[in-house]
Amino acid sequence: MHYTINFPAGQTDYYLNSSYSQLLQVAPIAHSIIIIDENINRFYGHLFTEYRVLIIESGEEVKTWETIRLLAEKLVQFEAHKTSVLIGIGGGVICDITGFLASIYMRGISFAFVPTTLLAMVDASVGGKNGVNVGFSKNMLGTINQPKFILFDTAFLETLPEQEWSNGFAEIIKYACIGNPHLFEQLAHGTPASFQTKPKSLTLLIDTCVQQKNNIVLADEQEKNLRKTLNFGHTAGHAFETLYHLPHGQAVALGMVVALIASEQTLQLEKDVRQKLLLLLQQYDLPYQLKIDVAKVMQTLKHDKKRNNELVDFILLQSIGEAVIVPLAFDAITAALQAFEDESKS
Numbered sequence: 001m002h003y004t005i006n007f008p009a010g011q012t013d014y015y016l017n018s019s020y021s022q023l024l025q026v027a028p029i030a031h032s033i034i035i036i037d038e039n040i041n042r043f044y045g046h047l048f049t050e051y052r053v054l055i056i057e058s059g060e061e062v063k064t065w066e067t068i069r070l071l072a073e074k075l076v077q078f079e080a081h082k083t084s085v086l087i088g089i090g091g092g093v094i095c096d097i098t099g100f101l102a103s104i105y106m107r108g109i110s111f112a113f114v115p116t117t118l119l120a121m122v123d124a125s126v127g128g129k130n131g132v133n134v135g136f137s138k139n140m141l142g143t144i145n146q147p148k149f150i151l152f153d154t155a156f157l158e159t160l161p162e163q164e165w166s167n168g169f170a171e172i173i174k175y176a177c178i179g180n181p182h183l184f185e186q187l188a189h190g191t192p193a194s195f196q197t198k199p200k201s202l203t204l205l206i207d208t209c210v211q212q213k214n215n216i217v218l219a220d221e222q223e224k225n226l227r228k229t230l231n232f233g234h235t236a237g238h239a240f241e242t243l244y245h246l247p248h249g250q251a252v253a254l255g256m257v258v259a260l261i262a263s264e265q266t267l268q269l270e271k272d273v274r275q276k277l278l279l280l281l282q283q284y285d286l287p288y289q290l291k292i293d294v295a296k297v298m299q300t301l302k303h304d305k306k307r308n309n310e311l312v313d314f315i316l317l318q319s320i321g322e323a324v325i326v327p328l329a330f331d332a333i334t335a336a337l338q339a340f341e342d343e344s345k346s
């Protein structure tokens, strides 16, 4: 299925339920430069031999300015110019690096994605927000520019480790919580295997998430209000990710639990919503408890880019499917983290 979306920051062609082989048609060899990590090279490097390819190490640790600098030097060596297209083939880390690098190289060249993790298919490749970390602060340098195209081929997921599937489900559960109660029910009646073994269900699931994110991005591309709801679970989550070296999805899962505790404390959300979320997290092999040092988490969280003076924008729930943006004072965040820590001990 192919459709085009016109965002204020650019036009994106979506090739959903597609095949990698289509890349040759949409990405001319002469103009394209592919960026992959070592794992994608190991599994799929043989597919890209006709293209110029840049290979980086894998993992969140490489999502830094230093990697951007080294890749920019390679682009200069390759004589990449205004009509070149950078194509990131990989997970969220590759998408972020490719989108950010392309957005600043020669003041902006085109880029495109072939996402190869579930998380990148449902989230990181979509919406045009790309960035790199600065020390402990996640995505501190970033840009908003739309990719030229995104090509989805679920065949790449055949080599995806089990834990990476769970990480992807964390973002899918996020979509359900912030705006899709029907999806929440569907997930509750399923398991990772029920999607992994049924290509049609998996494709539908990916399409649902892509559509939900695109609707939000179309309404608020620059993240002035509605788009912030996509950060549900990400404020505490980013702090956990950096401090405890957790994969992004696991950190988001834990962050969603903190957000629900804060929703109970601030908006009197009924406790059974959290019970439902905990069951879902367990069902998709995601963590819901973590021993934390509240003071250290607060320290990290104060460097979050969502901070506004003494307040941090938190995404809370009024019910499953209904998210609200609430600026929380440090005391209120500390109280939610403390309750999370107390319950993780018990």
Ligand SMILES: NC(=O)c1ccc[n+]([C@@H]2O[C@H](COP(=O)([O-])OP(=O)(O)OC[C@H]3O[C@@H](n4cnc5c(N)ncnc54)[C@H](O)[C@@H]3O)[C@@H](O)[C@H]2O)c1
Pocket (backbone or CB within 6 Å): 037, 038, 039, 040, 043, 058, 059, 060, 063, 090, 091, 092, 093, 094, 096, 116, 117, 119, 120, 123, 124, 125, 126, 127, 128, 129, 130, 131, 156, 157, 158, 159, 160, 161, 164, 167, 248, 249
């Ligand atoms: N820009 C956005 O809108 C956005 C949204 C969500 C997440 N993110 C970012 O995405 C990153 C997380 O993405 P991720 O979970 O995809 O992590 P990742 O990119 O690190 O990939 C996870 C691991 O899977 C490997 N891998 C990728 N595809 C594979 C495949 N098909 N087979 C086998 N191994 C494969 C990678 O080499 C890596 O080791 C974080 O940095 C997060 O901040 C960005």
